[in-house]
Amino acid sequence: MASTRPVLITSLAxxxxxxxxxxxxxxxxxxxxxxxFAAQATGPANPAKGAKLYSQAFNNGKPDxxxxxTCHGKTPKQEGQTRTGKTIAPMAVSQTPDRFxxxxxxxxxxxxxxxxxxxxxxxxxxxxxxxxxxxxx
Amino acid sequence: xxKTIVVLGSIMALAIAAPLLTAQxxxxxxxxxxxxxxxxxxxxxxxxxxxxxxxxxxxxxxxPPRLLSAEAWKGVMGNLSNHFGExxxxxxxxxxxxxxxxxxxxxxxxxxxxxxxxxxxxxIHEHQDEVSPRKFAQAKTWSNCxxxxxxxxxGLFDDDD
Numbered sequence: 001m002a003s004t005r006p007v008l009i010t011s012l013a014x015x016x017x018x019x020x021x022x023x024x025x026x027x028x029x030x031x032x033x034x035x036x037f038a039a040q041a042t043g044p045a046n047p048a049k050g051a052k053l054y055s056q057a058f059n060n061g062k063p064d065x066x067x068x069x070t071c072h073g074k075t076p077k078q079e080g081q082t083r084t085g086k087t088i089a090p091m092a093v094s095q096t097p098d099r100f101x102x103x104x105x106x107x108x109x110x111x112x113x114x115x116x117x118x119x120x121x122x123x124x125x126x127x128x129x130x131x132x133x134x135x136x137x
Numbered sequence: 138x139x140k141t142i143v144v145l146g147s148i149m150a151l152a153i154a155a156p157l158l159t160a161q162x163x164x165x166x167x168x169x170x171x172x173x174x175x176x177x178x179x180x181x182x183x184x185x186x187x188x189x190x191x192x193x194x195x196x197x198x199x200x201p202p203r204l205l206s207a208e209a210w211k212g213v214m215g216n217l218s219n220h221f222g223e224x225x226x227x228x229x230x231x232x233x234x235x236x237x238x239x240x241x242x243x244x245x246x247x248x249x250x251x252x253x254x255x256x257x258x259x260x261i262h263e264h265q266d267e268v269s270p271r272k273f274a275q276a277k278t279w280s281n282c283x284x285x286x287x288x289x290x291x292g293l294f295d296d297d298d
Contacts (some may be wrong), residue, residue, distance in 0.1 A: 062223060065223060082196040083196075083223070083278065084278055085276060085278060086197060112224040113224070116223050116224040
């Protein structure tokens with residue numbers, strides 16, 4: 001019996017590790033995330049500019065992804081679809097309440113999608129406008 | 138000693154099988170039993186690395202590493218800023234960990250210079266006479282495995298899945 005104890009403890013530890021991998025990432029506050037970009041922005045948040053950014057077509061990004069709506073819904077309240085056929089939950093916070101609550105994720109997707117769609121990094125001002133617009137939708 | 142092996146083995150088997158069996162119970166469309174669940178665990182080629190599963194399944198299913206050669210995976214992971222027409226960049230540490238997993242579990246040989254799974258000769262062979270224009274129109278792209286293979290995200294690509 002004594003010899004099985006270390007094995008049992010190790011197994012329990014292994015199971016605990018597997019369980020912890022399935023728990024969701026620590027959530028950030030959406031307001032904190034918006035404030036984080038607002039602190040670097042040149043002016044106050046402008047949701048109308050955010051709306052334009054969402055729907056506008058650009059010429060300098062990758063040819064397959066001229067605008068946000070290539071993959072995201074035609075309006076932020078609609079679902080979108082990746083080019084490989086996977087459904088994307090609506091960007092509007094009213095439809096997808098956990099949107100913009102993980103700063104790492106927000107940074108990752110701004111980093112990727114601004115380059116794919118616009119062909120450059122987005123400015124902090126654009127990020128505030130965009131997040132403010134979608135938070136109100 | 139034998140007892141410890143049995144205890145450890147049972148716990149590990151349960152830990153591996155439990156998530157799949159539970160998932161099976163949730164979507165029990167075809168009244169599949171526990172034995173089918175165990176069989177699926179045995180033959181599944183699903184991604185087993187949690188980081189790869191998480192990061193590579195956001196736009197498409199996480200494709201099983203055995204579908205490309207080590208060389209091809211290095212090619213894919215070395216050009217994430219233009220990932221078949223999109224920027225799929227990762228931080229350096231994440232990128233390296235995923236590449237290590239994919240390369241370490243790659244098996245099929247790939248056609249030189251061809252990085253798409255759908256460009257591989259076995260893929261073309263298995264799909265060219267199988268997929269009707271109507272089915273392809275529904276899927277839109279060869280990367281949309283789950284359009285026809287309903288359990289593709291679990292690493293199951295049987296014709297009837």
